[in-house]
Amino acid sequence: MKTAQDLWDLLHEAQQLPYGAAQIALVDQLLRHVDTTDDAALRFSARLFATTAYIYGGEPVRAFPTFSWCVADFDRNPSPYHERWMHNLLWLFKNMVHSMTRFPELPLERTYAVLDDMERRYRESGHGLQPVFKHRYLVAQHVGLTDEADDWFRKWQAAPRDTLSDCAGCDPTSLVNHLAGEGRFEEAVELATPVLAGDLSCTEQPQSILSELMVVYLKTGRLQEAADAHRRSYLVERNNLADLWGIGDHIEFCARTGNEHRGLEILQRHIDWLDRAPSPAAAMSFASSAVLLLRRVTAIGHGDSPVRRAGRPDTTAVELAGELETFATGLAARFDARNGTSHQSEVVRRTMSAEPYGVQVPLSPTARRAPVAVPAPAPVVVEEPVVEVDDSATPAELIDLAEQHYRDDRGDALRAVLAAFDARHDDPADPALAGRLWTLRGYVMPDDAVTQTTAAWERAAGLFTEAGDMVRASEVRARLALYQARDEEPSAEVLSLIESDVAVQEEHGDPGSRASALIRLSHVYRLLGRLDEANEAGDRADRCAAETGDQRRLAYHGMVRAQNRAMAGRGEEAVEAARSAWVFYREHGPTREAAEAGMVLGQITDDPEEAVTALGAPIEFGLEGAQLPARANRGRALMRLDRAAEAIDDFVEAVALCAEAEQAEAGLFARQELAQAYHQAGRPVEAAEVAEEALLGFDRLGFEEPAGDTRFLLAAVYRDLRDADRALAIYRDLIEKLEGNPAGRGQVGEQAGQLLYDVDRDSEAALTFRAAAESLREAGDLVGELRLLRRRLMALNYADEVPEAEEVVELATRRYAELPAELAAEPGVIWGRSVFAFEVGNLLMRRGRYAEALPHLYGAPERLREIGAVDDADRVEGMLAEALLRSGSSREAERILGALLKRMRPDAPTRELASELYDEATNQLNDR
Numbered sequence: 001m002k003t004a005q006d007l008w009d010l011l012h013e014a015q016q017l018p019y020g021a022a023q024i025a026l027v028d029q030l031l032r033h034v035d036t037t038d039d040a041a042l043r044f045s046a047r048l049f050a051t052t053a054y055i056y057g058g059e060p061v062r063a064f065p066t067f068s069w070c071v072a073d074f075d076r077n078p079s080p081y082h083e084r085w086m087h088n089l090l091w092l093f094k095n096m097v098h099s100m101t102r103f104p105e106l107p108l109e110r111t112y113a114v115l116d117d118m119e120r121r122y123r124e125s126g127h128g129l130q131p132v133f134k135h136r137y138l139v140a141q142h143v144g145l146t147d148e149a150d151d152w153f154r155k156w157q158a159a160p161r162d163t164l165s166d167c168a169g170c171d172p173t174s175l176v177n178h179l180a181g182e183g184r185f186e187e188a189v190e191l192a193t194p195v196l197a198g199d200l201s202c203t204e205q206p207q208s209i210l211s212e213l214m215v216v217y218l219k220t221g222r223l224q225e226a227a228d229a230h231r232r233s234y235l236v237e238r239n240n241l242a243d244l245w246g247i248g249d250h251i252e253f254c255a256r257t258g259n260e261h262r263g264l265e266i267l268q269r270h271i272d273w274l275d276r277a278p279s280p281a282a283a284m285s286f287a288s289s290a291v292l293l294l295r296r297v298t299a300i301g302h303g304d305s306p307v308r309r310a311g312r313p314d315t316t317a318v319e320l321a322g323e324l325e326t327f328a329t330g331l332a333a334r335f336d337a338r339n340g341t342s343h344q345s346e347v348v349r350r351t352m353s354a355e356p357y358g359v360q361v362p363l364s365p366t367a368r369r370a371p372v373a374v375p376a377p378a379p380v381v382v383e384e385p386v387v388e389v390d391d392s393a394t395p396a397e398l399i400d401l402a403e404q405h406y407r408d409d410r411g412d413a414l415r416a417v418l419a420a421f422d423a424r425h426d427d428p429a430d431p432a433l434a435g436r437l438w439t440l441r442g443y444v445m446p447d448d449a450v451t452q453t454t455a456a457w458e459r460a461a462g463l464f465t466e467a468g469d470m471v472r473a474s475e476v477r478a479r480l481a482l483y484q485a486r487d488e489e490p491s492a493e494v495l496s497l498i499e500s501d502v503a504v505q506e507e508h509g510d511p512g513s514r515a516s517a518l519i520r521l522s523h524v525y526r527l528l529g530r531l532d533e534a535n536e537a538g539d540r541a542d543r544c545a546a547e548t549g550d551q552r553r554l555a556y557h558g559m560v561r562a563q564n565r566a567m568a569g570r571g572e573e574a575v576e577a578a579r580s581a582w583v584f585y586r587e588h589g590p591t592r593e594a595a596e597a598g599m600v601l602g603q604i605t606d607d608p609e610e611a612v613t614a615l616g617a618p619i620e621f622g623l624e625g626a627q628l629p630a631r632a633n634r635g636r637a638l639m640r641l642d643r644a645a646e647a648i649d650d651f652v653e654a655v656a657l658c659a660e661a662e663q664a665e666a667g668l669f670a671r672q673e674l675a676q677a678y679h680q681a682g683r684p685v686e687a688a689e690v691a692e693e694a695l696l697g698f699d700r701l702g703f704e705e706p707a708g709d710t711r712f713l714l715a716a717v718y719r720d721l722r723d724a725d726r727a728l729a730i731y732r733d734l735i736e737k738l739e740g741n742p743a744g745r746g747q748v749g750e751q752a753g754q755l756l757y758d759v760d761r762d763s764e765a766a767l768t769f770r771a772a773a774e775s776l777r778e779a780g781d782l783v784g785e786l787r788l789l790r791r792r793l794m795a796l797n798y799a800d801e802v803p804e805a806e807e808v809v810e811l812a813t814r815r816y817a818e819l820p821a822e823l824a825a826e827p828g829v830i831w832g833r834s835v836f837a838f839e840v841g842n843l844l845m846r847r848g849r850y851a852e853a854l855p856h857l858y859g860a861p862e863r864l865r866e867i868g869a870v871d872d873a874d875r876v877e878g879m880l881a882e883a884l885l886r887s888g889s890s891r892e893a894e895r896i897l898g899a900l901l902k903r904m905r906p907d908a909p910t911r912e913l914a915s916e917l918y919d920e921a922t923n924q925l926n927d928r
Contacts, residue, residue, distance in 0.1 A: 002033050002036075003037075004037040004038075004039040004042055007030060007033055007034055007037065007039075007042055007046070008039075008042060010026065010029065010030050011030055011042070011045065011046055011049060013026065014026040014027050014030060014049065014053070015049065017725075018725040018726075019053065019056040019057045019240060019242065020057050020058070020239070020240055020241070021057065021058075021241075023053050023057055024053055024054065024057045024059060027046075027049070027050045027053045027054075030046050030050075031046060031047070031050060031066075034046045034047075040073075040077075040079065040081065041079075041081035043073075044070060044073055044074075044081060044082070044085065045081070045085060047066040047067075047069050047070050048066075048070050048085055048088055048089060048092070050062075050063075050066045051063045051066045051067045051070065051092055051095075052088075052092065052095075054066065055092075055095050055099065055242070056240075056242055057240075057241070057242060058240060058241030058242035058243075058244070058276075058278040059241075059278065060095075060099040060102070060242075060278055060279060061099075061103065061279070063095070063096070063099065064096070064099075067092055067096055070089055070092075071089070074086075074089060086125065087163065087164070090118075090121060090122065090125060090127065090164055091164060093114065093117070093118040093121070094118070094131055094135055094164075094166070096114055097111060097114055097115055097118065097135045097138075097139065098135065098138065099279065100114060101138070101139055101142045101281070102279035102280065102281035102282065103279055103280060103281075104280055104331070104334040104335045104337070104338045105338075106338075107338070108143070108338055108339055108340075111139060112139070115132065115135060115136060115139065118132055118135070119132045122164065127162055127163070127164050128159060128160055128161070128162040128164070128165075129159055130156060130159035130160060130161055130162065130165050131164050131165050131166065133152055133155040133156035133159055134152075134156040134165075134166065134174065136152040136155075136156075137149055137152035137153045137155075137156050138174070140152055142339070142343075142344075143339045143340075143341055143343060144339070144341040144342070144343025144344070144346075145341070153178060157175075172191055172192060172209060173209040173212055175188075175191060176188045176191060176192055176209060176212045176213065176216065177212050179191065180212065180215065180216050180219075185216050185219040185220050186220055188212075188213070188216045189213070189216055189217070189220055189222070192209055192212075192213055192216070196209065196210075210229040210230075210232050210233035211229070211233040211237070211246050211249050211250070213225075213226075213229045214226050214229045214230050214233070214249070214250075214253050215253065215357075217229055218257070218357055218359065218361065223359065223361050226257075226361055227361050227362065227363050228683075228685065230250060230253055230254075230363060231363070231365070231685040231686060231689060232685045232721075233246065233250070234247070234250045234266070235685050235688055235689065235721070236721075236723070237250070238266075238269070238270070239726075241273055241276065241277075241278055242278050244270070244273050244274075244277055244278055244282045244283070244286050245278075245281070245282040245285045245286065247266065247270050247273075247286060248282075248285045248286035248287075248288070248289035248290065249285075249289065250263075250266055251263050251266055251267055251286070251289040251290055251292075251293050252289040252292055252293070252351065252354070254266065254293065254363065255289070255292045255293035255296045255354075255356075256292075256296075256354060256355070256356045256357045257356070257357055257359065257360065257361040257363070258356065258359075258360040258361065259361065259362075259363045259364075260293065260296050260297050260300060260302075262363050262364060263293045263296075263297075264293065264297055264305060264307075264317070267290050267293060267294075267307070268307060268308065270286075271290070271307060271309055272309060272310045273286075274286060274287065280331050280334070280335075281331075281335070283327075283331065284327075284328050284331040284332060284335070284344070284348065285351075287324040287325075287327050287328040287331075288324075288328040288347075288348045288351040288352050289351060290320070290321075290324050291321050291324045291325045291328060291351075291352040292351055292352050292353070292354055294317045294318070294320055294321035294324070295321055295352070296356070297317045298317055298318045298321065302317060303316060303317050303318035304316050304317070304318070305317045307320050325352060328348050328352070329345065329348055329349075331344075331348075332344040332345040332347070332348040333345060365652075365674070365678065365686035365689050365690050366652060366655045366656070366671065366674065366690060366693070367652070387412070387413045387416040387417065389401070389416065389417055389420040393420075395421065395425045395428050395433065396428075396433060398417055398420065398421045398424075398425075399421070399433060399436050399437055399440070401417050402414055402417040402418055402421070402440050403436065403440065405417060406440065406443055407550075407552070407553075408552065409552060409589070409590050409593055410590070411444070411590065411592075414440065414443065414444060415444050418437075418440060418441065418444060421437070430467070431463040431464070431466040431467040432463070432464065432467035432469055432472075434463045435460045435461075435462075435463035435464040435466075435467060435469070435472060435473075435476070436460075436472075437460075438456050438457070438459045438460035438463060439456075439457065439460040439472075439476055441456045442456035442457040442460065442480075447624075450484075453483065454480065454483075454484065457476050457477075457479060457480040457483070458480065460476045461473045461476040461477045461480070464476060470504070471504055471505065471508045471509055471513070474500070474501045474504040474505070475501060475504075475505065475509075475513060475516070475517065477497060477501070478497060478498045478500075478501035478517065478520055479520065481493075481494045481497045481498060482494070482498060482520050482523055482524060485524070485527065486527075489527060489528060490524050490527050490528060494524065495524055495528070498517075498520050498521050498524050499521065501517050501520070502514075502517045502518060502520075502521050504517075505517035511544045511545070511547035511548050512544075512545075512548050512550070512553070514541075514544040515541045515542075515544035515545040515548065515553065515557070516541075517541075518537050518538070518540045518541035518544060519537075519538065519541045519556075519557065519560055521537040521541075522534045522535075522537040522538040522541060522560060522564060523560070525537055526563065526564055526567060531564065531567050531568040532568070534564045534567075534568075535561075535564045535565065535568055535570075538557070538560055538561050538564050539561075541557060541560075542554070542557050542561065545557050551584060551588075552584070552588070554580075554584075555580065555581045555584035555585060555588075555593075555597075556581070556593075558577045558578065558580040558581035558584075558597075559577075559578070559581045559596065559597055559600060561573075561574075561577040562574045562575070562577035562578035562581065562600050562601070562604065563600065565577060566578075566604045571604065571606075574604050575601070575604055575605050575606070578597065578600045578601035578604060578605070579601055579605075579610075581597040581600070581601075582594070582597040582598055582600075582601045582614060584597075585597045586598075586617075591621055592621065592623070594617050594621075595617045595618040595620075595621035595623040595626070596618070596623065596626075597614075597617075598613075598614040598615060598616070598617030598618055599614075599615065599617070599618040599623060599626050599629075599630060601614040602614035602615035602617075602618075602630065602633055602634065602637070603615075603629065603633055608637040608638070608640040608641045609637075609641065611633065611634065611637035612634055612637045612638060612641070615630045615633055615634040615637070616634070618630045619631065619634065627653075627657055628654055628657040628658065628661070628663075628666070631650045631651070631653045631654045631657065632650070632651070632654045632670065632673070634647075634650050635647040635648075635650035635651045635654065635673060635677065636673070638650065639673075639676070639677060639680065642680075644676075644677045644678075644679075644680035644681040645677075645681040647677045647681075648674065648677045648678060648681060648683075651670060651673050651674035651677050652674060654670040654673075654674075655667055655670045655671055655674060658670050664697070665701065667697075668694050668697040668698055668701075668703075668706070669694075669706065671690050671691070671693050671694035671697075672691070672694045672698075672706060672709070672710055672713075674690050675687045675688075675690040675691035675694060675710070675713060675717075676713060678690060679691075679713060679716065679717055679720070684717045684718075684720040684721050685721070687713070687717045688714060688717045688718065688721065691710050691713050691714045691717060692714065694706075694710050695707055695710045695711065695714065698710060704737075708734060708737060708738070708744075711730050711733065711734050712730075712734060712748065712751075714727075714730055715727045715728075715730040715731050715734070715751065715752075716751070718730065719755055724755055724756075724758075724759045727755055728752060728755060728756070731748055731749075731751060731752035731755070732752070734748045735748050735749060735752070735771075742775040742776070742778040742779040743775070743776065743779035743781060745771075745772070745775040746772045746773070746775035746776035746779060746781065746784060746788070747772075748772075749768055749769070749771055749772025749775060749788075750769070750772045750784075750787075750788055750791070752768050752772075753765045753766075753768035753769040753772055753788070753791060753792075753795070754791070756768055756795075757791070757794070757795050757798075760798075762795045762796070762798045762799035763795070763799040763801065765791075765792075765795040765799075766792050766795035766796045766799055766801065766804070769788050769789075769791045769792035769795060770788075770792055772788050773785045773788035773789055773792060776788060782815070782819060782823065783823065783826075783828065783829055783832070785815065786812060786815055786816065786829075786832055786833075786836070787832055789808055789811065789812045789815065789836070790812070790832065790835065790836045790839055792808055793805055793808045793809065793812070793836070793839050793840070793843065794839055794842075796808060796843075797839070797842060797843045797846065802843070802847065805843050806843075809840050809843075809856075812836060816833055816836075827867040830863050830864075830866070830867050831864065831867060831869055831872070833860075833863070834860040834861075834863045834864045834869075834872070834873075834876060835872065835876075837856045837857055837860040837876065838857070838860065838872075838875065838876045838879060840853065840856040840857075841853040841856055841857050841876075841879045841880075841883060842879075844856075845879070845882070845883060845886070848886075850882075850883045850884075850886040850887040851883070851887040853879075853883045854880070854883050854884065854887065857876060857879060857880040857883060858880070860873075860876045860880075861873045861874075861876045861877035861880065864876060871908065871909060871910075874900060874903075874904055874908055874909075874910050874911075874914070875909075875910050877896060877900050878897075878900065878910050878913060878914045878917065880896065881893045881896040881897045881900065881914070881917055881921075882917055884896065885917060885920065885921050885924070890921045890924040890925050891921075891925060893917070893921045894918065894921040894922055894925060897914055897917055897918040897921060898918060900914050901914055901915060901918060
């Protein structure tokens, strides 16, 4: 048997839960026991709260009997507890009237009777009739009595607001709906703008007014605001069955703005809610919006799209449209039979046959959009001059010219000369000249023409051998071996062949040939993971290249050296090498090499500005295979520069590229980074949507660490959205999952405690800070523990839990005394210890215990000034002076305050308070 106190505790527990199934289950448990007690106040308050829980939890039909019981109890035996909750009871009349219109089985006369009773009670209790007029307007609007609705609307608008009027978000929501219905869209925006700028903490806000504004924004050309209103509103409504009607509005919005795919996703997510709709009216509205969407899906050629429903066979879009049309029109007929009008049937028909708005509104936060240019210098595009080939050039002269173009990285010119050769001449009879020609032909083959390239170079090697030029034959065979090994680990045969070529070139070749041979050897060593040898071979190649004086060759060597050094962990040298290549190619071209050099530099530099600039080159050039890493890395660089808004487009593109390449795992990480960018850019709704997509994927794949990071981000996002309940639920889940990670538990617990403190749930905050402090101590973070002890003290202070707060003071004092000397001397620790003294002073002085605060405050201002925390020192010294003043030491207080005022800046934040205290101390001394 539960005692009355047990049940009061259960009621309090239920009141802390968010509206929904869990809260209703607890309320049901409570109601099963309340009548077993003699506590009349408990019986009344439990049913009164149950009425609210049923309404906002999606089961309003269950609110009718609990509300009726409360009204009868109020009338039968007026008691002091009735007076205490009278405002709540009168407020709920509005919900009852509104709910009664949504059930066609309830006679309209009963709704009018409740309205009359509501008006009588409001008058008798001395309240205004503005809420009564509003609800008479809403009933007339529901029935379709236009003239009567207009009359009540005018009365509602003319009547003054009072404490029973709907909140600052709900009244304007109804007004926005009315204005939109009359086509007065700009007025609706003007009305809503200051409302949204305020603090809307009502259960139904801001999602309800945002839902009304979706179309209003659209009609006034504010497409981004329309998309934002949809996202923000749906983000809240999608989790509560009571918001099924509003979810239907989102489905209609998607259907009419070119977002049929997103609308179908929303419908699929909520179609099973239709079986437990909060009211027939909500079911009718949702179904009619769904019919509109399904007709649009069919019209664009996807009528066979499957829709899954729990406990039923799968159906298609076109089949479900027919089923829901019958359902919606049937319900509308029932309402019209009850109301004596055809209004609801007309509304349903208009909804189901609505045309698109004629404008595309991108709603997916991961959909590609028109890119926003990142303001960074673009790579210099060096145009190749028009190639003119002398008609009288001999075959040897053409081959000489082609080789020069190859050395100058002039690919178009090289191809033009070879085309001219083929048009004018047959292959040379001289095998040495023919070998040079086939070597050049191998250079210009497409990247994917492996067979043709191989054949060209094999033929060239054979021709050089025939000509007795073993040096060039060796070079071509080495080049071919490296080419064939580029996509796999080189074999021992390849390494041997290239090492053999190095020996040949060092004995017989010129500096350029030796440099090329050594660079090939460096490549092979890198592919084999033999990085020291790769760097040594590269350095030898650089020395040979320096002998040639060829700056273009040196730039290419810089690219190779950058990659070798980076893989060997020699970061500074790698960046220097990449930068040298980047500078050369940006000035001299060609553009492709500039893009490749920018890609290398952008990936390894520690300078985010440089990375943004360099990575713009491969992105703008469209460097094949580089778009995903270039976009991802530029996005990260922009994030480091606090340019999150610019990073969004790069991460959106990264998500799209991952999808095109079917890189599902990489796509999840790209979404995680995109969510972070949205969060830092102040766009929390998109951040939440994208982060939840990433989290679903991470959980599905069992990626615990990134899933935990994403949950942590989501909690911060929901804090920004002022959805404390959801954020706290994520924090609790994280803490549970971090059972073996005390440092992680402490970090998450600190965030959860701060959130509880921010929403004035101080007792819970104190408990959460306590657990987090213990976790950090377990992790060896002694400074972190002390920080959380200070926050716990603050929470206990405002929770008025003084004995426990005093225990925290004693504990923190011991912890500071136990700190190692080198740790205690750190500026951050000195600051924390001094501010802790301030919080102790705050605890004691709020309760008039001024003399007790003094020992804690002495010395704290001096310690703060030693570390340069001047403003904090002034604040603590002002508190010390006030404690002296209030405890009778006026002269000492005056002395401290006088010195403080002389020292303080004119704009110091605590100067005004210090001046007031100084005057008070002076007056006390003068009065003696």
